[in-house]
Amino acid sequence: MKFIAREGRDRGDVKLYALSTCVWCGKVKKLLADLGVKHEFIDVDELSGKQQTAIREQLDAIDPDWRFPCVVIDGGRRCICGYKEKDIREALGL
Amino acid sequence: MSEQDRPGGDITEEQVEALVARLHKQTQAGGYYLNPDEEFTRILVRSLMKNQARYGYQACPCRLAAGEKLEDLDIICPCDYRDADLERYGACYCALYVSAAAARGERTVSSIPERRPRARQDRPQFKQPAATEQAAVPALPYPVWRCRVCGYLCAREEPPGVCPVCKAKKDRFERFM
Structure with missing residues (x-):
């Protein structure tokens, strides 16, 4: 699956699961860019049905209550859903 | 505005403005309010148009649509959860719609919890x-x-x-x- 990589300060493995159409997802993308944190993101609505199912299963295993936008740090050590600027900053130590 | 903030790149600003104007008129007549943050609202309306083009209906921009109308019926904008979220949080899930107080700027809106049941059989169209x-x-x-x-x-x-x-x-x- 094609995650898009963004270079920046290394704060661990930071993955953002997003929707291309979601305004709150857009805000998290902008926050990560503004913080200059190295991360990868993927717009799940742009994937095929099969790929979407695979992503849903991955997220179900991390947090059964996940929703978009979903920031997963270090493979699930932290999972922050929704646009929660304070929580995201705190989780990244910024 | 960067590309990542602009879903539906082939949709023109004029088309977006036209739908925003139509929604304003409709919502005011029914006692509803669009988000007063015009930029925010334009992004969401553009997203609705993108979903109209790819699914054939205006699925909620902030939820993952299945792409089948019956499956997505409860999240076609305005969604089945809007009014309860307006009451509780002053905004719907994506915040395209806000309460009267939020429309007047007396209340700020933020990202809210998901009200849509996770289990398919609990969703309104299947109950x-x-x-x-x-x-x-x-x-x-x-x-x-x-x-x-x-x-x-x-x-x-x-x-x-x-x-x-x-x-x-x-x-x-x-x-x-």
């Missing part, structure tokens, strides 16, 4: 209609239809093509009595 759950319904000259989006009731042979209050389409009505 048993209210009419069949009732033991005894008095004989009525007409069936009563309920709009699942706003609760509007009407007694007639068929539901209206469009809800006169919230503008939801006919397929969002359920038999109430």
Whole structure:
């Protein structure tokens, strides 16, 4: 699956699961860019049905209550859903 | 604005503005309000247009649509959860719609919890209609239809093509009595 990589300060493995159409997802993308944190993101609505199912299963295993936008740090050590600027900053130590 | 903030790149600003204007008119007539943050609202309206183009209906921009109308019926904008979220949080899930207080700028809106049931069978379009759950319904000259989006009731042979209050389409009505 094609995650898009963004270079920046290394704060661990930071993955953002997003929707291309979601305004709150857009805000998290902008926050990560503004913080200059190295991360990868993927717009799940742009994937095929099969790929979407695979992503849903991955997220179900991390947090059964996940929703978009979903920031997963270090493979699930932290999972922050929704646009929660304070929580995201705190989780990244910024 | 960067590319990542602009879903539906082939949709023109004029088309977006036209739909924003139409939604403003419709919502005000029904007692609803669009988010007063114009930039925020334009992004969401553009996203609705992108979903219209790819799914054939305006699925909620902030939820992952299945791409099949019946599966997504409860999240076609305005969604079945909007009114309850307006009451509780002053905004719907994506915050395209806000409460009167939020529209006046007296209340800020933020990212809210998801109200849509996770289990498919618990979603409104798959639940048993209210009419069949009732033991005894008095004989009525007409069936009563309920709009699942706003609760509007009407007694007639068929539901209206469009809800006169919230503008939801006919397929969002359920038999109430």
